[in-house]
Amino acid sequence: MKKLYIGLLAVIVAFGLYAATNQKASLGVVSAQDSSFRQARALLEDERNTVDIVNDYGPSVVAIHVVVKGQRMAPSFQNQLPPGMLEQLPPQFREFFQGPAMPNQAPREFKQQGAGSGFVVGNSSEIITNYHVVKDALEKNSVDQLEGATITVVFPNNDDELVAHVVGVNALYDLALLRLENPNQAPNIKAIPISNYEAEVGSKVIAIGNPFGFASTVTTGIVSGIDRSLDGIGQNSPSLIQTDAAINPGNSGGPLLNSSGELIGINTAIIPGLSVGGERGNIGIGFAVPSNYLRDSLTNLRKGGFVSVETKPRLGIRIADVSIYDDVRDSLNLNLPEQGIVILAVEDGSAAQKAGLLGSQYEIDFEGQKVPFGGDVIIAADGIENPSTEDLIKDVFSKNAGDTVNLKIWRDGKILDIPVKLAVVDANAEQSPSYPQPVDNSIYLGITVEELASYPEELRGQFSLPNNGLLVVDVDADSTAEQAGLKASRFSVNYNDRDYAMGGDIILKADNTVITSIADLKEVLTNKKSGDVLNLVVLRDGEEIRLSINL
Template sequence: MNHSILRRVACCALLVVASTGGVQAQTPTSATLPDFTGIVQKNAPAVVHVEAKYTGESSPGSRRMMPGQPPSNDPQAEIFRRFFGMPMMPSPQQQKHTSLGSGFIISHDGYILTNNHVVDHADQVTVRLQDRRTLTAKVVGTDPTYDIALLKVDAGSDLPAVDLGDSRNLKPGQWVLAIGSPFGFDYTVTQGIVSAVGRNLGQRDQPYTSFIQTDVPINRGNSGGPLFDLQGRVVGVNSQIYSNTGDYLGVSFSIPIDVAMSAVQQLKTKGYVSRGMLGVTMQPVDDDIIKAFKLDNGTGAAVVDVTPDSGAAKAGIQPGDIILSYNNQPLLQASDLPPLVGMTKPGSTVPVEILRNGKKQTLQVAISEATRDRNAVNNVAAGSSASKAGSAALGLSVQSIDSDTRSQLGLKSGQGVVIADITGPVAAQAGLQAGDVITMVNQQKVGSVAEFEAATKGVKAGSTVLLLVRRGEQSNFVGLTVPAGR
């Protein structure tokens, strides 16, 4: 059976020629179709082509299985592939790749919004403007959970910028317009209507996003580009398509601009994105629950577990409760809950309406902060003013980790420094990345910039430095050999 699957649409260095046919809908003669030329003329200069170069596996956003490789869902196998390659295969760290996508300028001083999966693991990011200028972009911060990346270019303070709208006012049937670089074809304009709003895709990596669903033709390379309303305001960030071929089949998804800009502001101010946590594990209200609980319908979310000492536990939520609404927002289905909780500021107290033993009641729940995405620790490094130390010979620079981040990462006090930047080929070829945590250098524990400096002082050409590197839940020793003749 051929199943359609969700695909992120960043385009790797592959040129594909495709065409999409369509039938123009019949409309009453009294109705007039919108003219999009004004929107395009005004906003196209603020849309950019994004090119990310990286060393590693063929697709940082979506890795494919190769014959003879361990399953891709094995975290330890993934670490070994990234760090050491696999027997009888070319080392992934020796492969050079380019990812192509889109983006748009959100401020006149050069801040650019795109998707995280466009620039994920990039060693270098450049953007090309409509006037054909090519600028080097700095990755200010990323949030893999929302699939948002914030870039910055230095090109003065008069760059063209888009106007931002309010995605919360979108309704199915409204006209929308996309500008981007599908298959590398810059400034391609496509249009359609909003098919649905608040669409939760049930994905394990993006449970906190309620997408805008449209029938705007989106293809590989459109990722990170803007979705405009008829007023020429950005209402979404084009992100994914539903397809069994990898190309557009009629259903596209965009991240609401309100969600994206919330992430942007946090990346600017504190270098990472925090999300609210209720403290429950839930499931849909299925037919068995409806029958057992004698419910009228399947709306809401069924609580199956409550995290000890969480806000939900302290407020009295119990397994078997049906959550009907959160912060006065009714839940039509269980997947409606995570995006609402995620957008809640930690420390807030919100009303949660539940159904227990056939009776409704409202509880006041204190929302805590969700565990931070461990893949986004590079955002902390990018947004922090803490001191950095670099080793030119090793090709990397490191930064101290604050106590809050260390706790989020499950590290002990005084344990580890984070890689802030990859600055040379030695670290890059070893597969190290910004965000990796170094806990030991030559079997010597390091927990600060000063300790790292002391441990790497006097590294000589031809010598090998052994690092104990932690990425996510896995730790591995990585040897960095300084080339002779430096």
């Protein structure tokens, strides 16, 4: 009986707690217990989201095997283990880190390995991967396979290796489209949708691939950064997505998905870490090519062929952001727009040269550093105001030979509208311009000067120089000019194979006489004797100052 009473009491107490809890909830009071429950429920919802996406699109991710001349192509992570580590690995892993046979060893045939990953886009027989995954099976700069090379894909839950071939390549963004030789062999699975939105830092991501040959491996994380650049990824150094989702060798070409199951990137690279013990592995820094590059390239990939810098129509210019002059802009009083893309060089025979675009006309030698200067500055391209270099490249590469890029150019303070008809340019074409040779004219006072009237009008305009006056090129040590504080040129500019001094004081007046030539200054000095004072008005960094020199 006591047991029964105790049981009834426990039920009554539990019911009372339940009622009290409900009452608190109804009164808007949330207990710590409720909060913990909700947090757990939120985690379950996130997990459910991941599971649903993997169930929906995991079957769309394939393993890609590449064989060249009868030997399995090992992934790029061969020979990266510290000494002695290979023997410590389980046997099934050792193949992934063993390189080709040494000269004194018998050639060995590698067993099947996942050289990379890919995913279905469009119908089941079309597969996207990284170009570098299949590159070794192709002729140079071509989609034609090497003799004896094979490319096969394996769908999840199916051991059959289905033969595929490369239809199209975009080497600019490290993308390749494969197609099954026999489309009827493809399972009936859905394509992974491509997101129409850019990745946001902090948003959830899911990576699916075949690291180390483990099919359909799923890892999760967040977008750690955007607009990253990494040398060696594509010919065009695309802006990359950075993620902390674990990406390992073999993940290349696999999809990076958002929480809606949409493609936001194609996994392409990792920065391998090295632990204190010498082990290499993922350190939470992986990179993916953004999906917008695939979306923009997919039509041309399906048309087939090889797209690279050499095959795409280009402007034929070398460019940099105008911010490269930020360190010298103020000190040298450079006349430049605040934003834009400066043209450093124009390739001979290019579309840009035919349209009349100008590259750097001379070099600034500033504190031992040579900086090309005097080129046109692009301040708008096809309606995009103040474009970045990436904006311009993307705009140009979206067009075909014969299309026009409408540029707005800043040149010597003037705005010009210049249409450029695109053409394929020889990547090895020579770039103009050429450079140096100084001219000095020494006179009394221990200074060397040059007449600004002899400077090209374009040069004076670029550096905001007056039309007349004497620019001080050099000041002799311990001279009366040095004692008075006269400043010499700080750098030179080469224009049409002649060096022009820049950055020094500019003598505008001497004893109230306007100075336009060396002869003018000599005329003033002929009336002076030792002990007299020469009063100068000089222009220094855009401001007029007065100096007195004791002769």
